[in-house]
Amino acid sequence: MSTSFLKSLGLKKKNDGTSTGLKSYAASKEYISSYSPVDGKLIGQVSTTTKKEYERVVAASQKAFATWRTMPAPQRGEIVRQYGEELRNNKDALGRLVSYEMGKSLQEGWGEVQEMIDICDFAVGLSRQLYGLTMHSERPSHRMYEQWHPFGIVGIISAFNFPVAVWSWNSMIALVCGDVCIWKGSEKAPLCAIACQNILHKVLKANKVPEGVSCIVTGNYQVGEWMTTDTRIPLISATGSTRMGKIVAATVGSRLGKSLLELGGNNAIIVTPSADLKIVLTGAVFGAVGTCGQRCTSTRRLIVHESMYDKVKRSLKKAYGQLKIGDPLNPRNHVGPLIDQDAVAMYNNTLKEIKKQGGKMVVAGGVLTGKKYESGCYVKPAIAEIAHDAPIVHHETFAPILYLIKYSGDLSDAIAIQNEVPQGLSSALMTTNLKEAEHFLSAAGSDCGIANVNIGTSGAEIGGAFGGEKETGGGRESGSDSWKAYMRRQTNTINYSDTVPLAQGIKFDF
DSSP, X not given: OOXXXXXXXXXXXOTTSOEEOXXXXXXXXXXXXXXXXXXXXXXEEEEOOOXXXXXXXXXXXXXXXXXXXXXXXXXXXXXXXXXXXXXXXTHHHHHHHHHHHHOOOHHHXXXXXXXXXXXXXXXXXXXXXXXXXXXXXXXXXXXXXXXXXXXXXXXXXXXXXXXXXXXXXHHHHHHHHTOXXXXXXXXXXXXXXXXXXXXXXXXXXXXXXXXGGEEEEOOSHHHHXXXXXXTTOOEEEEESOHHHHHHHHHHHHHTTOEEEEXXXXXXXXXXXXXXXXXXXXXXXXXXXXXXXXXXXXXXXXXXXXXXXXXXXXXXXXXXXXTOOBSOTTSTTOSBOOOSSHHHHXXXXXXXXXXXXXXXXEEEOOOBOOSGGGTTSOOBOOEEEEXXXXXXXXXXXXXXXXXXXXXXXXXXXXXXXXXXXXXXXXXXXXXXXXXXXXXXXXXXXXXXXXXXXESSXXXXXXXXXXXXXXXXXXXXXXXXXXXXXXXEEEEEEEEEOSSXXXXXXXXXXXX
């Protein structure tokens, strides 16, 4: 497979076969090897960040913040706009790298870069809309208002499944807010992080902005621990498993820092008797098999009314029989590989647990073998009929396994099944009944951060705040007013009278 796109992204091959990014990047003698799940080949190696280098990065970020925070927000927005233009110029190459290093389809790789472009556009507009409120004071000749100031350094810890988009959701908004960013990309897709930084570095250099405005560090959990325990980083935004998120929350909370957490999802689609079957199939199939089931918004559970159950089951089985599994850079394929052998082992263990817990396979799973699948990371998307309260159903498996669950009664019964899991990210209802739709979206309906009607659980537009509740973490990224998570609020009162009247009518004369 041609990997000429690596060079265009500034990923140069050294004589020892390793790939490197910026000259200021980590130069330790320990490396992270990036193997493509597409063909099992070594793409490159990235040197890990040492503690000494980490300290240098933080010092550079602190120094850059002193300058960056004083730059007018629209000027910061202009630099983000230029980055969006560079992403447009590099969309094809960066999308191919995402697809090759992570394993998602090329269309999804390009789509992820498009999300980066879109959030740049959103952030540019936001740079002129960092509004505060004005309040009427109870004291005469006083003015009260609030304004928002940047925190300082924002630490971003991202996951492999969206190796570039989630960083941009955080960093582009943080940058227009006046923050600077340190990014620990996933050790399973380190080249994606370096490529993004190479492109941004070009823009920062052209605008004579210090490199410390945006830095990257690489390594395993230890590098993440340096960030989460560092009092110089007031906000940690972390994306990953619920287990990881609990550790991050406890660590950051112990130093009274702030954390923004985007964790696990166990997302369900409810199918009511009035649902349009065509819409159900499109939403459910893409939601379950897109990115090989490795999205936090992937559809894990399909909760179907008994009157529709057999029809939906037959249609799903037929649709799954038409799926093409293979090289994700080939646009004819629908499903690419899992990220690595650990993910394959987790997939296999879940299939065993399904059978132990009384599940029945509607579409059998399994690992694919042969020359086309030589990386050993290709698996068959599976569907299992199982009870809604089986323990495995309440556990998120990052793989293309869909649980088919039957419900009887009214919509409230289905909502109760949907809400009984510990996660609360994304949810969807398929119905043509207006009353059902409104019930689902009401306070008595879905308990998730995202609730959709007649679209699936997977995929989100950058204009809406993204995030979930319960063990999903409660954070919000991307659109709406999520910018407030990256800034500190300050209330100001100005007295323009000749006296000092006190609040609440208190008298203190002397």
